[in-house]
Amino acid sequence: MSALPAKPTAKPTEPWRQRLIRSLLYGRNVDRAAKARARVGLAMLAFASVYALIGGRLVMFAIGADAHGARRAAAQEVVATARPDIVDRNGAILATDVKASSLFGEPRRIIDKDEAIELLTATIPDLDEAEVRERLKTRKGFVWLKREVTPAQQQAVHKLGIPGIGFLRENKRVYPTGNEVAHLIGLVNIDNQGIAGLEKWLDNQGLADLHRAGFATDRLQKPIELAVDLRVEHALRDELLKAKEKFHAKAASGLVSNVKTGEIVAMVSLPDFDPNNPKEAHDPDRINRLTTGVYEMGSTFKAFTLAMGLDSGKINLNSMWDARGNLHYGKFTIHDSHPLGRFINTKEVFTYSSNIGAARIALNQGVEAHKAFLAKMGQMTRLRTELPESAAPLLPRRWSELNTVTAAFGQGLSVAPLQAVMGINALVNGGYLIPPTFMKRSEAEAAAMAKRVIKPETSDKMRFLMRLNAEVGSARKADVRGYYVGGKTGTSEKVVNGRYAKKRVLNSFTAILPCDDPKYHVLIMLDEPQALPETHGFITSGWNTVPTGGKVIERIAPLLGIEPRFDLPPADRLILAASRTTQ
Known part of the structure; x- marks a missing residue:
């Protein structure tokens, strides 16, 4: 009895979900080798773009390093000069910090320095023109122009729109009681550093070291309680x-x-x-x-x-x-x-x-x-x-x-x-x-x-x-x-x-x-x-x-x-x- 010819083995039926994904990814009747080469090229182009962007940013940082570094340093100094409140024995505030804006310039970014000087001195009359000119003519990346400007002065300077002129928020020491405890409390200088009285004692007790370490921030300092009774x-x-x-x-x-x-x-x-x-x-x-x-x-x-x-x-x-x-x-x-x-x-x-x-x-x-x-x-x-x-x-x-x-x-x-x-x-x-x-x-x-x-x-x-x-x-x-x-x-x-x-x-x-x-x-x-x-x-x-x-x-x-x-x-x-x- 002669043997019967073998029947070909049928391929398993592909689930419809896989067929749908394959169709979306590869389409119908497409040369897969050509498409793979196109995808590899696209990936290379994407990576090249990312690296080009990173390189461009590095060049920008290299060019403006001094200015940005100075601004960062200034911002850190603003945090460093925070001082604790000083209160009397009943908790009445004798000395505290408030935020004040200070005007700075970045001489390397200012296009027309003479025009900038003219506009600034006209807007803030108490600016010393000779001093401002001397500071802006330098090659430094950051210079202070005026500490503790008023809100009205800040708004007026903003309206000028001078490139390279800006403001930083820093701590300003204020004494709500005025003359009452002057000889006891003492005072600070423009950089919020104690120069007399208990303000100077605070710095000598390690506050200056905390500033340099970055720990003396507004949130980390407890008020200093004095024996004095304000009444x-x-x-x-x-x-x-x-x-x-x-x-x-x-x-x-x-x-x-x-x-x-x-x-x-x-x-x-x-x-x-x-x-x-x-x-x-x-x-x-x-x-x-x-x-x-x-x-x-x-x-x-x-x-x-x-x-x-x-x-x-x-x-x-x-x-x-x-x-x-x-x-x-x-x-x-x-x-x-x-x-x-x-x-x-x-x-x-x-x-x-x-x-x-x-x-x-x-x-x-x-x-x-x-x-x-x-x-x-x-x-x-x-x-x-x-x-x-x-x-x-x-x-x-x-x-x-x-x-x-x-x-x-x-x-x-x-x-x-x-x-x-x-x-x-x-x-x-x-x-x-x-x-x-x-x-x-x-x-x-x-x-x-x-x-x-x-x-x-x-x-x-x-x-x-x-x-x-x-x-x-x-x-x-x-x-x-x-x-x-x-x-x-x-x-x-x-x-x-x-x-x-x-x-x-x-x-x-x-x-x-x-x-x-x-x-x-x-x-x-x-x-x-x-x-x-x-x-x-x-x-x-x-x-x-x-x-x-x-x-x-x-x-x-x-x-x-x-x-x-x-x-x-x-x-x-x-x-x-x-x-x-x-x-």
């Missing part, structure tokens, strides 16, 4: 302005310090300046007299003299001192402004502000003991705080007995007023020397750095003397009812042409409140106050700085949270009696 600052400044005008004084200054923490709650030095107008800060009359000035503090230094004697145990409050006549020392004569012509006790030395009595107390202690005590109280070396501006005390080259005699009542050595405040704080706060600070500080933090310099019982006696002086002595005009104020006056004759001038004085008043449990220390100073009919021709401290201090205390005590207490017993029954009980 107290305003009240102090307002009263000092009134006193300066009323007594025709050359200058006025004052501060409020927390005696238990060393915090500076307010500080004013007049005349001051507006940090929003930096030109004012260059006036030499507008220095911070409380930190950069050094002065003979006059009779306020008698507090140190009496504290030295009492702390030594060699004298007490009832020790007697010969004030029957002037004290002659070589060719010098020491006299009292209000001579009593009799023996006086230690309390009377303080309340009558006896130069003779203070001199005899200092001589009783000896030269070396006197120097050692003042050094211990921080009066012999430069005081350092957060403020970069400070001055070293002026001391005698060779300290003799005569220097001890005059220094006993505040002549012959000059210190910064803030330095004296630190020392007097220690006399009344229980005997602890605490470095002053402009930053917030707790009592626990202050106690950790405090150094005992006098005995607690000596501090009690000094508080008694301060209060006694407000009850019966030269501080009576500051005895604001309800606040148990104490204090010491000082009238220092200024040296003119090598001699003390009786009619040109620097007056000071240092007040403590409340004296039975001190919390705050107020210092008031007037430079060359003039006599008025109501002062009966007198220019001493009791007639000008003391009443000014009383007005300040009356305004700030409620702001500081001190509740008034009335009908309190006199100092000997309240302060001394409590001291004896404690001991």
Whole structure:
């Protein structure tokens, strides 16, 4: 039986979806080899176009590298100069950054520089034409033309449409409170870098390094909290302005310090300046007299003299001192402004502000003991705080007995007023020397750095003397009812042409409140106050700085949270009696 022929194997049927895709991709009856070559050519053309575009951009960057690099660098600098807000102890803003536009030019991109200069100086009249021309004629890629232009000026320049002229947004430092805290805050330069006050301190604390590292941006910086209370600052400044005008004084200054923490709650030095107008800060009359000035503090230094004697145990409050006549020392004569012509006790030395009595107390202690005590109280070396501006005390080259005699009542050595405040704080706060600070500080933090310099019982006696002086002595005009104020006056004759001038004085008043449990220390100073009919021709401290201090205390005590207490017993029954009980 013959074999049957094999049937051809049928191709599997192609799904319709594949047929559709094949038809769309290749069409019908097309030479696939030719089409593949066309696709390869198209791909090569596409890659060549991409590489040509990249090459063209590289050439453009190479040509304009300086200009673009400069703009990028400038933009980075805008970020780098961001500064943290500075706020008072209650969160009120004292200094902050705002965005401001600055005008720049790219000299290589400007086609007609003469025309550009003419248009710009016509649009912004305060542009210096010579300076703009000098900057635009350079070969640099980027130059500043004017920093911090107004929105109206920016809009006007935009309308000019000059190629190569543009604006960058940068940080501008503003001070919403103006003059209020000028000497404390300081100011910055056009590049937002601190050049004075706490602004300069911020840069010295590492802010400049953070700028360079790119970390000091607006979003990464916490506000700097100060110890100052803007409400107290305003009240102090307002009263000092009134006193300066009323007594025709050359200058006025004052501060409020927390005696238990060393915090500076307010500080004013007049005349001051507006940090929003930096030109004012260059006036030499507008220095911070409380930190950069050094002065003979006059009779306020008698507090140190009496504290030295009492702390030594060699004298007490009832020790007697010969004030029957002037004290002659070589060719010098020491006299009292209000001579009593009799023996006086230690309390009377303080309340009558006896130069003779203070001199005899200092001589009783000896030269070396006197120097050692003042050094211990921080009066012999430069005081350092957060403020970069400070001055070293002026001391005698060779300290003799005569220097001890005059220094006993505040002549012959000059210190910064803030330095004296630190020392007097220690006399009344229980005997602890605490470095002053402009930053917030707790009592626990202050106690950790405090150094005992006098005995607690000596501090009690000094508080008694301060209060006694407000009850019966030269501080009576500051005895604001309800606040148990104490204090010491000082009238220092200024040296003119090598001699003390009786009619040109620097007056000071240092007040403590409340004296039975001190919390705050107020210092008031007037430079060359003039006599008025109501002062009966007198220019001493009791007639000008003391009443000014009383007005300040009356305004700030409620702001500081001190509740008034009335009908309190006199100092000997309240302060001394409590001291004896404690001991």
